[in-house]
Amino acid sequence: MSEARTPFGPQPNVSVYEWDFEHFKIVVLSQYLAMPPHRTGLFFHHVTIDSRGTEPSVQDQLRNMMRGQSPAGCTSHFTRASLIHAIQMVEQIKQEISDPDQLAYLNEMAKAAEAKLAELDAATWLLAGSDYFRTETGQ
Known part of the structure; x- marks a missing residue:
């Protein structure tokens, strides 16, 4: 967002939580997933990178990324990442569960998340589901 005061x-x-400060704003987005608890978790974040010392074209790209997106763009990105995380968590949990009813529930949850992700953006799902993505990101 370009203005800290923009709601x-x-x-x-x-769920959206906003905290306004004088020169910036913190916005936290959250969702809940009905799945069994697990001892591990996943998170995603964005970092600010010092662009000084890089080529001008790279500086422009980094500055563009750090400017942020509209609320709808942020929410869309968050939703995609949440679905990818849900699928990854289901796969982790399934490795430790033997109850057939829980496994069936988790399989249905993963199928629903995959369908929603494919509906939002098939390219994102193909990337997230690829072995290359898992290798490069350690997922």
């Missing part, structure tokens, strides 16, 4: 506002299917 992020409510978003569909996502």
Whole structure:
């Protein structure tokens, strides 16, 4: 977002928490998934990178990324990442569960998340489901 005072506002299917400061704003998006608890977790974040010392074209790209997106763009990115994380968590949990009902529930949850992700953006799902993505990101 370009202005710290611009309200992020409510978003569909996502809880939004906003804290305004003098020169910046913190916005936290969250969702809940009904799955069994597990001893591990996943997270994603964005970092700010010092672009000084890089080529001008790289500096422009880094500055663009750090400017942020609209609330709808942020929510869309968050939703995609949440679905990818849900699928990855299901796969982790399935390795430790033997109850057939719980396994069936988790398989259905993964199928629903995959379908929603493919509906949002097939290219994102293909990338996230690829062995290359898992190798490069350690997932």
